[in-house]
Amino acid sequence: MNRMLVVVFDNESAAESGTRAMRQLHSEGSITLYAMGVVAKDSKGYISVKEAADPGFAGAGTGLAVGALIGLLGGPAGMVVGAIAGTVAGAIRDYWVAGVGLDFVEQTGKLLQPGKVALIADVEEEWVIPVDASMEACGGVVIRRAREDVAEAQFQRDVSALKAEITGLEDEFKHVNGAAGQKLRAKIATAKASLDGNVKRAQQWVADMKLEADSKIHSLQEQQAKLQGEAKTRLETRIQRVRSAYDKRSAKLKLAWELTKEALAA
Numbered sequence: 001m002n003r004m005l006v007v008v009f010d011n012e013s014a015a016e017s018g019t020r021a022m023r024q025l026h027s028e029g030s031i032t033l034y035a036m037g038v039v040a041k042d043s044k045g046y047i048s049v050k051e052a053a054d055p056g057f058a059g060a061g062t063g064l065a066v067g068a069l070i071g072l073l074g075g076p077a078g079m080v081v082g083a084i085a086g087t088v089a090g091a092i093r094d095y096w097v098a099g100v101g102l103d104f105v106e107q108t109g110k111l112l113q114p115g116k117v118a119l120i121a122d123v124e125e126e127w128v129i130p131v132d133a134s135m136e137a138c139g140g141v142v143i144r145r146a147r148e149d150v151a152e153a154q155f156q157r158d159v160s161a162l163k164a165e166i167t168g169l170e171d172e173f174k175h176v177n178g179a180a181g182q183k184l185r186a187k188i189a190t191a192k193a194s195l196d197g198n199v200k201r202a203q204q205w206v207a208d209m210k211l212e213a214d215s216k217i218h219s220l221q222e223q224q225a226k227l228q229g230e231a232k233t234r235l236e237t238r239i240q241r242v243r244s245a246y247d248k249r250s251a252k253l254k255l256a257w258e259l260t261k262e263a264l265a266a
Contacts, residue, residue, distance in 0.1 A: 002147045002245070004069060004100050005131065006108045007119040007140040012040065012050065015117040017138040019051070022121060025130055029231035032124035032220055032238055035063040037070055040117045047074035050117065064212065065122045065147065068097035072105050073112065073120075097208075099147030107143060122147075124220075124238050155202050155253065159260050162195045199257045206250045213246035 009015040015038055026033035038051035049070060098105075112118045119140070125131060128144070135142050166188060173184045217239055224235035 001126070002122070002124055002242075003144045004065060004098060004104070004147055005119075005121045005123055005142060005144045006069075006111070007121075007135045007142050008111050009117045009119070009138070009140045010115075012038075012117050014139040015050070015119055018119050018135055018140050021134040021138055022119065022123075022131075025134060026223065027226075029223065029227045029234060030125075030130040032216075032223055032235070034122040034124070034216055034219060035066045036119060036121040037063075037066045038117060038119050039070055039073065039112075041112050041114050043114045045114055047112075049074070064097050064208070065099060066120050069100065069105070069108075069120055072098060073109060073118075100145045101148065104143075104145040111141065111143060124216075124242075126234065155198060155205070155256060158198050159195065159256060162191055162198065163260075166191045166195070195260055199260050202253045202257045202260075206253050209246055209249055213242055216242050 007015075007018055009018060019036060019038065022031075022033055022036060025031045036051070037049065039047050040050050041047055047070075052067075108118070123131070128142075131144075132142050169184055169188045169191065173181060173188065176184060220235055220239045220242065224232055224239070227235060
């Protein structure tokens, strides 16, 4: 399962031990480590990046989720609230890319107290014991969350709301004329432009997802080539899981934007 992990340590030395242990788990095939970064919180509560999202085991497309979660944790006060309200564009994009719920971001922020250091990683794992045991041995506290289809769900909600708005405006337009009718016509055009913008964003999401999936599959194949026996077989299962997840997510978005284009053409 593809998960975001956050491991909180008391100091940088312990975090360094944790990063070495994570790389060892990857090398032996217990997990697949797509990308990893390290941040610290100072006495005033400010977040600094000690190690940027390093997609060293995969490719450029796999460091995005870790970077996004770091962005959410390190942003200005109120960023998470702003993301909920839709007022902070950068935070919204980070939220979608990280693929975790806002409760997980808040949980991480509370656990990462001043003076603590956190390792943030995007991994593939079948069970939690290898990481938990290894990180606990280094003095780390682990929290994790399966990555969700946040972008797809948000797209569906936005499209449904805009379609409902357009339908309501068009129904109202049937009963007015003159200046009021012109104002309604302009509102309809604006709503349709927003709907068209959502289609374009969905197309970009599919392209981003393909980049991420291709990078992850490349990483998995490289890792698999160095393994033998059961570990090698386990990697084949992970590869198929990544392919299947991409196919399902992209199919959902493609269907949604086709239905949206039909609504725009009507």
